[in-house]
Amino acid sequence: MKKVMGFLASKPGIVVTGAVIGIxxxxxxxxxxxxxxxxxxxxxxxxIAGALGLHRxxxxxxxxxxxxxxxxxxxxxxxxxxEWKPRTGSAPLVRFVLGAFAMIGALVFLGCPWRAWxxxxxxxxxxxFGILGLISGILVGVLFLKRGYSLGRSHPAPRALGFAMPxxxxxxxxxxxxxxxxxxxxxxxxxxxxxxxxxxxxSMAVPIVVALAAGLVIGFLAQRSRFCTIGAVRDVVxxxxxxxxxxxxxxxxxxxxxxxxxGQFKAGFVGQPVAHTDGLWNFGGMVLAGLAFTLAGGxxxxxxxxxxxxxxxxxxxxLGMIVGAGFAHxxxxxxxxxxxxxxxxxxxxxxxxxxxxxxLTFREKNA
Amino acid sequence: MSESRDIITVDARGLACPEPLMMAKSALNRAxxxxxxxxxxxxxxxxxxxxxxxxxxLEASERVDGDGFIVRVERKNP
Numbered sequence: 001m002k003k004v005m006g007f008l009a010s011k012p013g014i015v016v017t018g019a020v021i022g023i024x025x026x027x028x029x030x031x032x033x034x035x036x037x038x039x040x041x042x043x044x045x046x047x048i049a050g051a052l053g054l055h056r057x058x059x060x061x062x063x064x065x066x067x068x069x070x071x072x073x074x075x076x077x078x079x080x081x082x083e084w085k086p087r088t089g090s091a092p093l094v095r096f097v098l099g100a101f102a103m104i105g106a107l108v109f110l111g112c113p114w115r116a117w118x119x120x121x122x123x124x125x126x127x128x129f130g131i132l133g134l135i136s137g138i139l140v141g142v143l144f145l146k147r148g149y150s151l152g153r154s155h156p157a158p159r160a161l162g163f164a165m166p167x168x169x170x171x172x173x174x175x176x177x178x179x180x181x182x183x184x185x186x187x188x189x190x191x192x193x194x195x196x197x198x199x200x201x202x203s204m205a206v207p208i209v210v211a212l213a214a215g216l217v218i219g220f221l222a223q224r225s226r227f228c229t230i231g232a233v234r235d236v237v238x239x240x241x242x243x244x245x246x247x248x249x250x251x252x253x254x255x256x257x258x259x260x261x262x263g264q265f266k267a268g269f270v271g272q273p274v275a276h277t278d279g280l281w282n283f284g285g286m287v288l289a290g291l292a293f294t295l296a297g298g299x300x301x302x303x304x305x306x307x308x309x310x311x312x313x314x315x316x317x318x319l320g321m322i323v324g325a326g327f328a329h330x331x332x333x334x335x336x337x338x339x340x341x342x343x344x345x346x347x348x349x350x351x352x353x354x355x356x357x358x359x360l361t362f363r364e365k366n367a
Numbered sequence: 368m369s370e371s372r373d374i375i376t377v378d379a380r381g382l383a384c385p386e387p388l389m390m391a392k393s394a395l396n397r398a399x400x401x402x403x404x405x406x407x408x409x410x411x412x413x414x415x416x417x418x419x420x421x422x423x424x425l426e427a428s429e430r431v432d433g434d435g436f437i438v439r440v441e442r443k444n445p
Binding site: 297 | 392409
């Protein structure tokens with residue numbers, strides 16, 4: 001067991017993690033998840049926000065089991081490796097704000113960093129603008145880090161705090177199983193307490209047990225290997241360290257190959273699933289997201305895995321993203337397949353200003 | 368950070384990525400042949416510093432310290 005745990009934290013381990021995500025994501029699409037969205041942390045948290053009624057956009061409401069399974073997979077891996085460490089206190093309020101604006105940026109692009117690479121691997125060239133934006137946002141974040149940006153230290157917390165996110169995850173999974181028993185309108189539309197899309201991306205999903213299994217496996221592997229799509233770029237720039245970047249390269253290669261095998265590779269800009277063709281705001285949305293993720297210390301999936309291993313601040317970031325998704329749809333900031341909403345660009349610029357102020361003003365005291 | 372005649376000690380506990388590694392690197396740049404000891408509280412930070420040491424061919428060792436680790440790094444040929 002110890003050998004397996006050690007292997008996963010090594011260089012082959014990060015490549016294996018990227019490969020497993022790269023293979024599983026297109027397979028999840030094949031069996032029902034939305035196009036080029038086998039796994040998307042931003043989209044799935046947004047769907048969860050919809051399922052919980054935090055927004056009422058009818059086509060994106062579903063309690064995606066992959067996200068709570070990520071938390072539990074990481075929780076189990078951290079327990080087995082004796083890395084489960086309840087901790088908090090590193091500017092949680094700021095992390096909430098970063099999470100909310102990261103989500104708003106990601107929903108202007110229509111995807112998290114994982115989905116940006118998965119879209120590319122499916123032939124969606126619009127993702128190139130998103131990835132360029134993501135890299136630009138990370139580069140700006142690195143500049144802030146070099147100037148001494150820090151959200152300060154976390155401190156050991158009572159064990160109960162470390163159970164908060166895993167218990168929340170369990171609760172969401174229970175709701176996912178029993179929500180068909182809840183209220184329906186005469187047309188079959190869910191009317192709460194848990195909402196469920198009848199059409200659109202929110203209606204497209206693999207069976208719950210399949211989603212759970214995939215989520216648990218990925219959560220376990222990613223906790224062990226520290227897979228992070230933000231760290232991948234950041235570490236190359238800051239330290240010339242390609243370790244995490246190998247994970248992305250592996251994800252890209254294996255996702256491309258799996259898409260080709262399954263006949264899901266379709267190259268072009270127009271008509272791509274759950275995507276729009278506005279290059280400027282594909283870029284701009286991801287500048288905001290990339291900057292916010294960098295200032296929070298990791299990509300949205302990494303925040304989920306950290307929350308599973310007891311990091312309460314990462315948990316607050318995740319909750320910030322879910323609430324941000326609520327605002328993104330309630331305030332009509334999220335893009336649709338026809339392009340950015342009328343308010344998306346302004347929200348993106350506002351978000352970049354807020355996040356940049358955080359980057360400029362936060363320093364660790366008593367460094 | 369504290370500094371004795373031969374050892375520079377950096378406390379990177381509780382800090383998020385990539386701060387512990389940045390602190391370790393900046394201490395090494397100022398070390399001028401001294402040993403740098405970085406106190407960290409996660410295996411992620413420990414492994415990041417050990418990987419950097421391997422990449423830059425530094426002498427590195429680690430030991431358990433309470434709930435965390437102390438990673439000791441020095442340049443072999445200053």
